[in-house]
Amino acid sequence: MTPFRVIARSHDPPIARSLDFDAGQTCDLTIRSPQYQDEKGSSRTFLIASPPAEAPRVMVATRLTGSAFKRSLPEAPVGYEIELEGPSGSFVRHRNTAKPAVFFAGGIGITPFRSIVGDATLRRLPHRMTLFYSNRTPASTAFLPDLEAWRRQNGNFRLIATIADPSTGQPWSHDVGPIDAAFITSHLPELSDAICYLAGPPAFVKGMRAALDEAGADPDNLRTEKFDGY
Ligand SMILES: Cc1cc2nc3c(=O)[nH]c(=O)nc-3n(C[C@H](O)[C@H](O)[C@H](O)COP(=O)(O)OP(=O)(O)OC[C@H]3O[C@@H](n4cnc5c(N)ncnc54)[C@H](O)[C@@H]3O)c2cc1C
Structure with a gap:
């Protein structure tokens, strides 16, 4: 390169x-x-x-x-x-298509996944991908229309967006509540085979590590990108 x-x-x-x-x-x-x-x-x-x-x-x-x-x-x-x-950086999607990719984005931590999911959709790659995307409000959920469009175009992509504060009156048709172990397993009961990618502010990455540990993810399969400075 x-x-x-x-x-x-x-x-x-x-x-x-x-x-x-x-x-x-x-x-x-x-x-x-x-x-x-x-x-x-x-x-x-x-x-x-x-x-x-x-x-x-x-x-x-x-x-x-x-x-x-x-x-x-x-x-x-x-x-x-x-x-x-x-x-x-090496926060790039793994090559083995037998292993699903599970992405966890906190706020502006969505940036790498917009590139990765957009790339996989444009190139019709066979990778199975699930994105957990957490924000405070609907208005702070960046790139949602792109992600929804890719979900419609790409049968291998699942989008699980959630907000902490549903009281703003802004339209919202996705989940509500924090991403914790129960939330993860309710959407993805089997995680042991998945490669998990975590991106966002350091506190988000730390919280997701703990939740994934509790949910039974293999710690060797976690990849993180911390946005130091937030
Ligand atoms: C791998 C990686 C990827 C990132 N990707 C994104 C992204 O896609 N989008 C995004 O918004 N942010 C991203 N960030 C974070 C981004 O680089 C900034 O740190 C963040 O946006 C905060 O910048 P700021 O100007 O708002 O805050 P500030 O607090 O003004 O700046 C934070 C930066 O200043 C440095 N710093 C703090 N104090 C001092 C000091 N006294 N002297 C010198 N340097 C100091 C910190 O190390 C940090 O890099 C990423 C960070 C990393 C490490």
Whole structure:
């Protein structure tokens, strides 16, 4: 795989001739001349949220927390330059199609799974995939329409989305409640063969590890990507 290091201009069409990566990999974004600065610097790691087939366009997605980095990005004018470096990481789907993949996303932890599920659907891969996706409210559930569309197109993909707070009045047709051991086994009674992928803020990943342990998942089959910084 050829490493890439490109300078991209916001809103430009193709940002490089070739951006070669596997679904589930990360890139590092550096704002070269940020409008705002703090001691945490002007670089962040992001999992790529788009499938490789969309390259040379790549999508990253993030929660705007108010940090200098995240104030600089959305306020940047058209033509603003950023540096994109990668790909890195091995949080990629396993190859053995006999073993199902079970994904656990907390909030913005959905990014790698959007790439992986989109990739598998576009390429009609035979992998069986189940996505548990947890958010606080319907409005904070990013990419839900894409995931619902892929569920309709891909008979190998199951979507189990859940929210903690159903009282907002926003429309919601999926599950409600936390992802705990009982919730997992009610949807997937047999986990011993599954390869489980956990992504999101460190507290979410820790909670899912405990729930999966209780639900009987094989600890050797867990793969995690913690979004340090949340
Ligand atoms: C493998 C991986 C994949 C990730 N993927 C995503 C993704 O797809 N989407 C997403 O939104 N986020 C992702 N993150 C998290 C992302 O890199 C940021 O950490 C997060 O978005 C918070 O950034 P912030 O600017 O909001 O917070 P801030 O608190 O301003 O920044 C957090 C970052 O600053 C660093 N930092 C904290 N204190 C200091 C200090 N005193 N000096 C120097 N550095 C400091 C931390 O290590 C962290 O990287 C990922 C992280 C990792 C490790």
